[in-house]
C-alpha cells in the first residue's frame with residue numbers, strides 16, 4: 001500500500017505552492033493555522049481535526065457544480081456525479097446511524113435545524129391544510145387562502161432547551177430566527193442539580209402543547225433520555241426533533257445506545273458533521289420515512305445549492321465512522337471527559353451538574369472571582385483554546401458569562417488519554433487560580449480585561465506545546 005503520510009505531505013505542499021502563486025498570504029495563513037493548531041490545546045467542545053482524506057476531498061471541482069434539487073431530480077443538467085456523491089453520503093449516513101432516511105445537503109447545523117423546522121411545518125400544517133382545501137400545492141390557492149395558510153404556518157409553538165441551561169440558539173432563543181418564527185417556550189434544568197427535570201418538562205409541554213419539542217444541547221454535560229422525551233412528545237401530540245450536533249460522534253460510535261440513542265425515538269434528528277463526528281464542516285438530517293418527503297424539499301425550500309464537494313467529504317467521513325476503530329475513539333472521548341472532570345473536581349473547581357457523562361465539561365468560574373470572558377482570554381494567552389459559556393441563570397449574561405466550556409473530541413483525536421487530561425486540568429486550574437479581574441480605563445472593575453501572575457501564561461504555553469509535541473497532529477505532514 002502507498003505511504004499515505006508521504007502522499008499527504010506532498011499533496012499539501014504542492015497545493016500550497018499553487019495557492020502561493022496567486023495569493024501567497026493565504027498560503028502563509030494556511031501554514032500558520034496548522035502550526036497554531038499543532039502547538040495549542042484545542043478544547044473547544046465543538047471542534048475536532050478531520051482526517052487528511054476528508055480535508056482533501058473538499059478541495060475539488062465538485063465545488064464548481066450547481067445541483068439544486070435531489071438525487072435524480074435536479075434543476076440543473078450534468079449532475080450525474082453529484083448524484084453519485086449525494087447518494088453515497090446518504091447511504092453511509094443511514095447505515096452508520098440505522099436511520100430510515102438521510103438528507104446530507106444542509107451547509108451547517110443552523111441550516112439543518114431551519115430545514116427541519118420547515119419540513120415539520122410542511123408535514124404537520126401545510127400538508128393537511130392543502131388537503132382540506134382540496135388542492136395539491138400552494139400555487140393553486142387563492143391569495144386569500146394563501147394568507148390564511150401563512151398565518152397558520154407562522155403561528156405554531158416550539159418548546160426547546162434554554163440557552164443558559166445548555167440549549168442552542170436555534171432551539172427557540174428569542175434573538176434567533178427560531179424564537180421569532182415560532183411562539184416559543186423554553187425548558188431548563190433543575191436549579192439544585194443542574195440536571196434536566198423530565199417531570200417539569202412534561203408539565204410545561206402539557207400546558208403549552210407545542211407542535212415541536214426540541215431535545216439536544218450545545219453545553220449540557222449530561223446524557224439525555226430520548227425515550228422519555230418521545231413519551232412526552234407523544235402525550236401532547238408534538239413532533240420530537242433532536243439536535244445531536246454535539247454528540248453525533250458518540251451516537252455513531254455506540255457510546256449512546258438504547259434510550260440515549262436519538263434515532264429510534266425522534267421523528268427528525270439534525271446534526272453537524274464536524275464536531276465529535278470528525279467530518280467536514282456541514283450539517284445533515286435523519287428522519288423517519290413519514291417526514292422524509294418534506295425534508296427532501298430542503299433545497300430549494302430553505303437551502304441554497306448543495307455544496308457537492310462537502311457532501312463528498314461527508315461520505316468519506318461517514319465511511320470512516322463506520323469502521324470499528326471509530327467506536328474506540330468515541331468511547332475514549334467519553335472516558336477522557338470523565339478524567340478531565342475528575343481532574344477539576346479534585347482540584348476544587350466547580351462543575352455545572354457536578355461532572356459529565358458525555359464529551360464536555362462546563363466550569364463555573366464565578367467562585368474564582370472572574371468571568372468566563374476573563375478565563376477564556378487568560379487561557380488563550382496560555383496556549384489553551386476554549387470558549388466562554390453561560391451557566392444556568394448566569395448573572396453575567398451570554399457575553400461575559402460565568403462559565404468555560406471544554407470538550408475532549410479534538411485532543412482525543414490526537415491520542416491523549418486519562419493521564420494527559422489530568423495534566424490538562426492541572427494546567428488550566430493553575431492559570432485560572434492566578435488570574436484576577438482587570439480594570440477599565442476609568443479604573444472600575446472590568447468583566448473583560450484580566451491580570452495574571454508574571455510568567456504563568458508563558459510557562460503554561462510552553463508546557464502545552466511540549467505536551468502537544470508528544471501527540472503530533474497529522475504526524476509526518478511536513479510543510480517546511
Ligand code: DSN
Pocket residue numbers: 046109168218
Ligand atoms: N458553534 C457551535 C458550538 O460551539 O456549540 C454551535 O453552533
